[in-house]
Amino acid sequence: MDRSRRNFCLGAGAATIGAATVAAMPAAAAPGAVPLRRDGDPAHRWAMVVDVGKCVGCQACTVACIMENDVPENSFRTIVSTYEVTEQGKAGSYMLPRLCNHCEEPPCIPVCPTGATFQRRDGIVVVDNTVCVGCAYCVQACPYDARFINHETQTADKCTFCVHRVEAGLLPACVETCVGGARIFGDLNDPDSAVSTLVRDENPKVLKPEQGTRPRVFYLGLDPRFQGKVDGTPTLWRPSGETHAKKEHA
Amino acid sequence: MDNHIVEVINVTREVAWLPWAVQYFFLIGLSVGGLLLSLPGYAFAREDWRALGRIALLVALTCGLAAPVALLSDLHQPGRFWHFYVVLRPTSWMWWGSVFIPFYVTGLLVYGWAGFREELQAHGQVDSRLAALYRLASLGGGRNDALIRAAGLFALAGALLVALYTGAEVAVVKARPLWHTPFLPIQFLMTALAGAAGLVLVLNRFAAGNDRAVEVRANRLLAGFLGGVMLAGALWLALGLFGLDSTHAEALGSVAGSEAWRVTAVWAVAATALPFAIAVAKPARTGLLTGLIALHGAWMFRWTVFIGGQTVPKTGAGFYDYALPAGPEGLLGIVGTAGLWLFLLIALTAILPSPRRPAPAPTRAAQAPAGPVAAAE
Numbered sequence: 001m002d003r004s005r006r007n008f009c010l011g012a013g014a015a016t017i018g019a020a021t022v023a024a025m026p027a028a029a030a031p032g033a034v035p036l037r038r039d040g041d042p043a044h045r046w047a048m049v050v051d052v053g054k055c056v057g058c059q060a061c062t063v064a065c066i067m068e069n070d071v072p073e074n075s076f077r078t079i080v081s082t083y084e085v086t087e088q089g090k091a092g093s094y095m096l097p098r099l100c101n102h103c104e105e106p107p108c109i110p111v112c113p114t115g116a117t118f119q120r121r122d123g124i125v126v127v128d129n130t131v132c133v134g135c136a137y138c139v140q141a142c143p144y145d146a147r148f149i150n151h152e153t154q155t156a157d158k159c160t161f162c163v164h165r166v167e168a169g170l171l172p173a174c175v176e177t178c179v180g181g182a183r184i185f186g187d188l189n190d191p192d193s194a195v196s197t198l199v200r201d202e203n204p205k206v207l208k209p210e211q212g213t214r215p216r217v218f219y220l221g222l223d224p225r226f227q228g229k230v231d232g233t234p235t236l237w238r239p240s241g242e243t244h245a246k247k248e249h250a
Numbered sequence: 251m252d253n254h255i256v257e258v259i260n261v262t263r264e265v266a267w268l269p270w271a272v273q274y275f276f277l278i279g280l281s282v283g284g285l286l287l288s289l290p291g292y293a294f295a296r297e298d299w300r301a302l303g304r305i306a307l308l309v310a311l312t313c314g315l316a317a318p319v320a321l322l323s324d325l326h327q328p329g330r331f332w333h334f335y336v337v338l339r340p341t342s343w344m345w346w347g348s349v350f351i352p353f354y355v356t357g358l359l360v361y362g363w364a365g366f367r368e369e370l371q372a373h374g375q376v377d378s379r380l381a382a383l384y385r386l387a388s389l390g391g392g393r394n395d396a397l398i399r400a401a402g403l404f405a406l407a408g409a410l411l412v413a414l415y416t417g418a419e420v421a422v423v424k425a426r427p428l429w430h431t432p433f434l435p436i437q438f439l440m441t442a443l444a445g446a447a448g449l450v451l452v453l454n455r456f457a458a459g460n461d462r463a464v465e466v467r468a469n470r471l472l473a474g475f476l477g478g479v480m481l482a483g484a485l486w487l488a489l490g491l492f493g494l495d496s497t498h499a500e501a502l503g504s505v506a507g508s509e510a511w512r513v514t515a516v517w518a519v520a521a522t523a524l525p526f527a528i529a530v531a532k533p534a535r536t537g538l539l540t541g542l543i544a545l546h547g548a549w550m551f552r553w554t555v556f557i558g559g560q561t562v563p564k565t566g567a568g569f570y571d572y573a574l575p576a577g578p579e580g581l582l583g584i585v586g587t588a589g590l591w592l593f594l595l596i597a598l599t600a601i602l603p604s605p606r607r608p609a610p611a612p613t614r615a616a617q618a619p620a621g622p623v624a625a626a627e
């Protein structure tokens with residue numbers, strides 16, 4: 001079993017793309033129907049298993065993602081939602097790392113009026129931010145609040161499974177940095193991969209299964225109270241409201 | 251039994267469809283409503299509907315021209331709007347919208363021109379420096395009922411497509427239970443008709459000579475539309491309350507616990523029932539009041555659906571806070587579109603002042619201080 005983060009290696013060849021946003025103007029350059037899946041190697045189906053019990057809520061993944069992907073201030077491609085759960089007078093913490101689920105039936109894609117959002121043949125859902133008009137229809141359609149408008153590019157943004165790293169044979173930054181080993185990344189098409197084994201043997205859960213999105217981020221030890229919209233007292237901490245402050249950013 | 255959950259850390263997703271979108275859906279709805287109200291008087295040449303139809307046509311044109319500007323501004327990359335037109339994306343209602351809007355606006359402009367052509371012709375016969383321009387604008391012709399009807403039916407087709415897509419675009423979003431209801435397109439259309447009747451009443455008072463017959467007729471129409479609004483709302487509520495339909499129950503459940511949402515609901519009922527009662531009981535001399543309340547109701551419905559709907563987190567607990575920003579992401583969008591609409595109204599009523607009024611509207615001079623034309627007769 002290839003669970004170790006450091007041993008992860010892809011059979012894939014050299015990187016063909018350099019960034020999360022790929023292939024200049026494919027939609028605009030080729031008028032006509034945009035195929036729903038393109039690019040990427042269909043030999044793989046990338047997925048993640050999150051072992052909730054191993055997450056210590058350190059937010060190292062949150063920070064690693066921001067550094068790796070130059071995510072603007074007050075925006076998050078991934079975050080560890082943290083809850084205080086009180087049961088019979090006893091309080092405890094519950095941590096739930098959230099990210100784009102790279103759904104098998106992603107509702108964010110059919111709504112996109114430009115084809116900027118698409119799914120690669122390896123399952124990764126990406127946004128071509130040279131095509132995106134920033135209409136935010138995909139932001140509305142994602143049932144997981146996984147998308148947002150990046151105010152530096154003024155286009156839709158979200159987790160890409162660090163596609164640029166994966167293409168180079170590396171793990172996503174959040175997986176690489178996870179101290180608890182709570183995030184396990186791999187190829188569902190490889191029956192011997194850690195994710196395949198866990199999905200097969202451990203009966204993991206997904207978020208909001210009733211939405212029919214068939215997520216490819218699975219959770220071990222997911223408390224049903226956190227599977228959908230959480231019924232509780234809203235967050236005590238929020239990013240500051242000044243999200244649009246013009247940042248001098250390279 | 252002290253079990254509860256407190257969210258300690260989570261992300262707040264900001265509103266991604268901005269107040270510009272509220273303005274777009276409001277204006278395009280008023281335009282479609284105005285077009286429908288103008289059809290009997292113009293496309294079907296019913297003389298008794300002509301005066302009301304003329305105001306409705308003003309509503310359709312001014313709102314229909316301002317709406318696409320608001321829509322474009324809601325894109326975060328407005329300069330890339332042409333990206334809609336180099337792909338085929340039939341799975342996206344928004345893409346269909348990018349096809350339907352130009353279709354509708356073109357139809358509306360041709361219909362509006364055909365409808366106002368007799369007035370253009372009349373202005374062309376007045377001894378004025380601008381007469382030649384009017385003659386040019388009328389293309390040397392006058393009223394042509396066959397042309398008006400053809401253009402009206404063309405615009406009607408566009409209007410129905412716009413009504414369909416604006417409703418469906420929002421209703422298909424399964425991720426938001428409040429939006430994901432087949433009632434939403436109907437509610438959009440009914441509130442749009444009520445808003446359009448409301449704007450007809452307001453313009454009748456301020457920009458079209460305060461015609462009592464128009465007021466009574468528009469108030470009666472308004473009462474009918476508001477009745478439809480209440481019926482649709484009651485059905486939606488019943489399906490949710492009695493758990494007859496899981497999506498409606500879920501939608502209701504997502505906001506039922508919120509005090510702010512309960513206040514909004516009471517407000518919405520009042521803003522519908524009150525003008526309904528007034529319009530039924532006293533359709534004359536109440537038009538300004540019922541019209542303003544109806545307009546406000548149509549706007550508030552969209553504000554609640556879009557801005558309110560986006561403050562319901564999809565995964566997080568409770569609600570997101572929303573404070574209207576002062577800049578282009580917020581207040582400026584609302585004020586800007588309202589200003590654009592007002593400019594269009596002033597321009598249009600300056601070019602085409604209301605014809606033959608027994609008592610000229612007192613506001614005429616204020617609205618068109620440099621009126622380029624003499625009175626129509």
Ligand code: SF4
Pocket residue numbers: 099100101102103106107108109125141142143144145146147158213
């Ligand atoms: S989680 Fe949301 S953004 Fe990611 S693929 Fe699924 S629907 Fe799309």
Ligand code: SF4
Pocket residue numbers: 111112113114115116117127131132133134135136137138139155156
């Ligand atoms: S914001 Fe961009 S990616 Fe999202 S639906 Fe609009 S055009 Fe597509």
